[in-house]
Amino acid sequence: MKKTTRPGRPRKGEETVRRDQLLDQAMQLFAEHGFGNLSLETVAREAQVSLRTIYSQFGGKEELFGAVIRRVSDEFVANLPLHNTTADTLDEVLVNFGCFYLNRITRSACICLRAQIMAEAHRLPEFAAEFYRNGPERTLERLTEFFAAEQQAGRLVEGDARFLAGQFLNALRGERFHRQQLGLEACPTEAETLAWVRLVVQHFLHGCLPADAVP
Known part of the structure; x- marks a missing residue:
């Protein structure tokens, strides 16, 4: 009998990739809509993640925006x-x-x-x-x-x-x-x-x- 595997927690490397993909999508959306007009529901939908994921990783829209800026800056300065x-x-x-x-x-x-x-x-x-x-x-x-x-x-x-x-x-x-x-x-x-x-x-x-x- 073939053993089925259940999706578990992503590995550390996969978590980093998913986080980067989320930040890339968030940057595009902030650029298109601005901070005030962009909802986290829109970010979650476009990035194909849950709102819970965004809140658990970043804490809210303000923190997500800060993470976007820091990631762009880190990559640039490095x-x-x-x-x-x-x-x-x-x-x-x-x-x-x-x-x-x-x-x-x-x-x-x-x-x-x-x-x-x-x-x-x-x-x-x-x-x-x-x-x-x-x-x-x-x-x-x-x-x-x-x-x-x-x-x-x-x-x-x-x-x-x-x-x-x-x-x-x-x-x-x-x-x-x-x-x-x-x-x-x-x-x-x-x-x-x-x-x-x-x-x-x-x-x-x-x-x-x-x-x-x-x-």
Whole structure:
């Protein structure tokens, strides 16, 4: 007689996969509907899980939103290509970082999620703060650490490393990112992103004055 197996508790690896799939679906839904207009019933239905699962894993909608932001941020910060070696020039490291950064923040889901957060920032300031603390600020801090190390090694001029990091990130996003947020420009291709980042790095590191200009 063939023995039947009953579905038991998922293994640890399976739990992680299911949790990631739930967070992926939740990110898409938050991006589409915003925080205030999205119900946990909708998340449960679209992710094909029970409400009990969401409450047991996250505790509620606020905690689910925070987990979405932290997961995106963890993945992003952990993969930032900011490891200088003797084989890489500072230009090359910053170009690699810039391409990775723009390829992530210009994804449609990220653009929509950011737009929803900004739209609800005044009504839900705690979630705007959660987004900034776990997203943009962590990237800024990571880049600040990198610039500070480059200054110590004598490859960058002395100065406020956090200011330099902020200026570089602002230059990367630039007017094109602002236009994309408004729906006036499509997501750039990889070739367009690379060309843009190379220009940004060139002007950031070498400035706009000709070499023989008198300061």
